[in-house]
Amino acid sequence: MLRLAWAGVAERWSLFVGAVLAVCLGVALVQSSLLLLISAATWEAPAGLPAIERMRFEEGMLVAVTVIAVSLGLSAFLAVFVIGSTFAFTVAQRRRDFALLRLVGGDRGQLRRLLLGEAVLLGTAGAALGALAGPAAVRVQAWLLETLGFVPAGFTGQWRPWILGVCVLTGVGLAVAGALSAARRAARILPLEALRDGGQTGHVMTRGRWIAGLSLAAGTVALIVLAPVAGPAGGQAMAMCVSICAALACTVLGPVVVPAMARLLPWRAAGALGLLAAANLRDDVRRTASTAAPLIVLVGLVLGQSVALVSLSAAAAAELRRGTSADLVVEADGPAGARIAAVPGVERVSTEIEVPVRLTTGTGELAYTELSRAALIDPAAYESAHPGSGSVRALRGRAAAAGPGALGISPGDAVVARVGDTDLGKLPVVAAVPARMGGGPALLLPAGAVPAAQLARAPSTSFVTLERGADRRRVTAELAAVGTVRSADAWLAGRAEAATTTSSATLLVVLGLGGLYALIGVVNTVVIAGSERRPEFAAARAIGLTRRQVVRMALAETWAVTAIGLLLGTLAAAGTLVAAVATMAAVTGDVTVAVPWPPAGALVAGVLLATGITNVLATRAAMRPALVSLLRTRE
Template sequence: MLGMSRAGLAERWTLFVGALLSVTLGVALVQSSLLLLITAATLDPPAGLSAAARLQFADGTSAAVAMLGVVLGGAVFLAGFIISSTFAFTVDQRRRDLALLRLVGGSRGQVRRLLLGEALLLGLAGAGLGVPAGLGVMAVQAWLMRRFEFVPEGFAGQWRMWILGVSVGTGVVLAVAGVLVAARRAARVRPLEALRESGPAARVMTAGRWIAGLLFFGGALALVIVAPHGGPAGGQAMAMNVAMPAAVAVVAFAPLLVPLLARLMPFGGGVPSSLARASLRDARRRSASVAAPLIVLVALVVGNTGAGASFTASGIDELARSTHADLVIEATGPVGPAIAKVPGVARASTELSLPAELTTGSGDERETETVTALVIDPTAYAAVHGTAVSLQGRAVAAGPGGEVPKRGEVRVRLPESDLGSLPVVASVPETMTGGASLLLPPGLVPAGQLDDAAARSFVSLAPGADPAAVRDGLSRIGKVSSLDEWLRADAADRSSTNDRIMLIVLGLGGLYALLGVVNAVVIGAATRRREFAEARVTGLTRGQVVRAALLEAYAVTGAALLLGGLAAAAAFIAVLSTTSAVTGAATLDLPWPLIGAVAAVGLTVTGLTSLITSWSATRRPPVTLLAVRE
């Protein structure tokens, strides 16, 4: 059977190039993300750092590890999805060949083994190409992370010998798993189908599609329902994960939905448009297969950037509403007393930030993480942030950043001192923007250890005070800005961070999904030479045939964009309910320029690909195609 697999691959190479490319880049993406994750997780702070800098380094590293975890998860999902949909499509396009094999005595098991053999070969070849390609991808990803300052200068992914095994395993497992369902389906092909001229009237919706569709729909629905109850961090994480299962559910129902929506697209008149319309009605599975990667691309990019931008906007809005001050001073060290002495200052909340190692739980449930602790003046803090917090002695409070239990004991170690076990006696509401996890009362931290701490002071002016004079007085202490200026700068900073995260998480994955889109269009056209030739001998010109193919691609793309938008909309429902639950104001801030760009890229890529493939498929005179038969 392996020999036949080899012969099949050699013959139908155009059909398999796309499949091979999908495995290669899938392996490359997974390998790169995994190596970077391992590198970041085992990163040691450079020698000579102060204790505080070391803790900050650890905090930054764990953020990078978390981000790379998301990147790896996305890479595995995309690789699995793109590879399996590409493989299933190539199998679908070869039903007649497989029926022929059955006709001359091939058993169902042999058909299955043939396809699994092909997948094995493609998986191995894809891994062979994917390992070196992964090094290139890793260089790009590491460069992006350095450039956006998520990792220190000089960070570069490190090669691990065992990754060879992982990458070959990834290629083979994804390829074989991807073809498993399609092979089972193909093995049930009836020998008689080999004798039919046109493809069989295959069932459009299989039981597997119904089950997968309903399962993933249920998953997406569950996330949408639970997200508003998950608090800011949990809610955001859940909302950001809605688009993926929602997209898979939509893809499962695509053979029903894509032709339905595609036919609603405005076509114009003429023979090519009626031919395109007829093709859409006829080849529903092909339309669905072509649309699938685009649906996932749109859902992930639009859904996640939309959700990210909305949460950022919601946080910015919440911060503006909940901060009551006139001026903000950024300085270093315990500047509170100095600020209070400046004439015209009515009240100031000076918040000193320190990295802290926090240990919660005991025994098996013991967890240690690096968080930010804020040394505050409880009364002033309450006045500025509008949330009462009373702290005395060694008592601490859970901050707006979460991660600390609202009651109980925590062990806290600061860079230069171990504060030991401290009771958590109060908590402030968690916010969308996060922030410090731990609020410490003044006096708990030895004074000398705060000298280098970053200090942010929120200052309210006394009635009748001259703002310019106060500003002038404060500028000797630190960098002064009005609350509006500070909020604007903070918002810009948050948005830019969000954009960078989205670029790292979705950038390469999006390109990979785009390759899946090209693949699907090419595979969809690969087996249509005969159909095009038939249209031409019927009297259509080459231009009309190409136009019909282009119209069809445009309608399928339009449907895919709408369906991807539908899956993204599921994420937006979760965003609205979560922001409403956390901040009291439902917020949705959609990145319209990006959405427009995604639609434009989708239409351009499918349009160009289908133009090129249908043009080359009609290059030979139709008669030669119709005369030569296998």
């Protein structure tokens, strides 16, 4: 059977080039993300750093590990999806071949083994190419992480010899995983039915596909409903998952949804070529749905995550603005409250010093230690600088309060904390401030909990309220000797800009290479669709259409499917926005919606341009052989 699989691949190699490319890129992305993840997890802090600075370094690398891990998971998901879609499409294009094999005596088991044998061959070839492309992907991804500030200068992916074995297993595993569903589908082909099959929806939408599609749709609705009651962190996580679940639902139900939407397009306005293109879309449901599938996932993921991150960042900035009461903000190193309070014209000051803290919650086997953040505050001053934060006046001596970024900590609990070289021991949690959309320190500690000597290099933020009638310019000039002085509005604007920049950087790292991979999957699908339509194009030319008219007809089909994929992907992204808005309203009582129009416009234009150019080139290539030879091969 492996020999037969090799013969099939060799005979129709042009159909499998896209599958090999998909496996190659998937292996390269997984290899790159895995090596960088291991390197980030084992990267050591520079020698000689103070204890708090070492913890701060570990905290930064933990963020990098999280970002890379999410990128790895997304790369694996996109690889399975793109490879699975590619194999499913190739199987759909070869239904008549499989019907002939069934007619000459091939059973279902042999057909499955044939397809899985092809998957092993293609996976091995793709894995070999992916292993060669992996080092380049590592360099690109490491450069991106360093440029965007997630890792320190000089960070590189450390080579591991066993990664070659992982590449082979990943390539073959991804190919086989992608081919399993297609193999099962091909094994169910009834020979006579397949030979006369015109691609009707009923043959595509099996019972299992209906169940999967409706389950994903129900899961999408459940995530939207549950997001507002899951708190800031849980709600944001659920909102991010909505677009993924919704995009998959639209993809699985694509053979029903895509043709239905195609009927709504104004085909008559395009004349006879438009009507012919509409008929082609209705006739080959599999091709239409398979072409739209990677588009839906690409747009749903990129646009959904972009809108959610930007909107949530804007909501966090608005929330911080409402919860901050100050005239000036001073950023300095170390405890600066006493020096600021001594400046004439200053009425009150709240100095907050954020430090990394190793936090242990729970007891016994349920104890859990994590690296988090704590803020050293003056309780009375904190309440005046952050209206609506509740009362933390009980925070004194050896005690702690749950901060705005706390998860699973509430008054009455006890936590074990360590800041740098200072072991604070077991602290009772005596108060809590409301959780914020933008997060914040998990723990609030009294100002004297950590020795001042350890805080000399720790960054502090002081919220300054001036006395009525004070000379603002003079006070600002005197405070400049302490640190960087900005008005509260300027400081808030800077925080909002920094949050947006961080969100954009995170999105670029997580979705940058993955989105490019998904776009290549879209182009790959268009190429396969065009290469297999040679007899159909020949028949169109035989009835009188010119080459230019055939190209225009095929382009109209592709752009119609692209528009439908863009619309369904946008609907999936809208689900994420709805969940994010509901979470904002539940947490803050206010709603902030921000749409990154330039990136969204660039995505739409880029997809239309890529599919259009690819379709024109593929159609022209399909019509390159002589018309008589193409008609002779028509089945």
